[in-house]
Amino acid sequence: AQKITQTQPGMFVQEKEAVTLDCTYDTSDPSYGLFWYKQPSSGEMIFLIYQGSYDQQNATEGRYSLNFQKARKSANLVISASQLGDSAMYFCAMREGNGGYNKLIFGAGTRLAVHP
Amino acid sequence: NAGVMQNPRHLVRRRGQEARLRCSPMKGHSHVYWYRQLPEEGLKFMVYLQKENIIDESGMPKERFSAEFPKEGPSILRIQQVVRGDSAAYFCASSARRTESQKNIQYFGAGTRLSVL
Numbered sequence: 471a472q473k474i475t476q477t478q479p480g481m482f483v484q485e486k487e488a489v490t491l492d493c494t495y496d497t498s499d500p501s502y503g504l505f506w507y508k509q510p511s512s513g514e515m516i517f518l519i520y521q522g523s524y525d526q527q528n529a530t531e532g533r534y535s536l537n538f539q540k541a542r543k544s545a546n547l548v549i550s551a552s553q554l555g556d557s558a559m560y561f562c563a564m565r566e567g568n569g570g571y572n573k574l575i576f577g578a579g580t581r582l583a584v585h586p
Numbered sequence: 587n588a589g590v591m592q593n594p595r596h597l598v599r600r601r602g603q604e605a606r607l608r609c610s611p612m613k614g615h616s617h618v619y620w621y622r623q624l625p626e627e628g629l630k631f632m633v634y635l636q637k638e639n640i641i642d643e644s645g646m647p648k649e650r651f652s653a654e655f656p657k658e659g660p661s662i663l664r665i666q667q668v669v670r671g672d673s674a675a676y677f678c679a680s681s682a683r684r685t686e687s688q689k690n691i692q693y694f695g696a697g698t699r700l701s702v703l
Contacts, residue, residue: 477630503690507694513696513699514696520691561629
């Protein structure tokens with residue numbers, strides 16, 4: 471079974487608009503972490519935002535926020551005020567267990583294109 | 587303020603040759619992870635190392651692949667007798683020592699693109 475599912479292979483958004491990238495996950499571990507990474511065309515992996523399973527509030531980092539719905543096992547990334555430089559692949563990832571040393575499990579990614 | 591450094595960025599090998607990929611973690615980080623990314627796919631975990639120890643190699647192919655993280659120097663991912671199917675991007679990530687925080691974010695290098703001819 472897929473541990474991380476990103477159902478949107480590609481998304482389009484108009485510059486300055488907000489966009490939501492979907493991510494659902496599957497785990498029986500009560501302690502886990504959820505991550506979003508951005509991969510521009512240059513290929514590097516850039517950390518964007520983190521949400522812990524015990525965090526009471528949704529994570530926010532600048533224009534990025536994470537819509538964490540624990541009961542639905544979803545961790546959608548919201549990008550507000552999209553910019554042309556946001557065009558990239560976006561990966562959702564999960565780490566099971568506490569202590570922080572377990573492997574990351576990645577989804578297949580969503581390619582976001584921001585149009586002027 | 588150097589991040590995770592990987593070299594080379596691009597590596598071309600002929601079938602049967604050896605590929606050596608190097609990774610220097612961020613300053614202060616003692617945990618290294620290697621991942622592989624096939625075209626148009628997400629990253630797949632290969633191995634997790636601490637200094638001089640392999641902690642989890644559950645994602646490593648049983649043959650031809652090995653990894654090390656010596657006391658001094660970078661972590662090395664070695665692929666012997668490469669085949670065309672080894673062509674991929676190989677990413678290294680590092681994280682800090684255990685802290686009270688659950689976070690322990692993994693920061694990635696820019697990757698090594700391996701092409702096997």
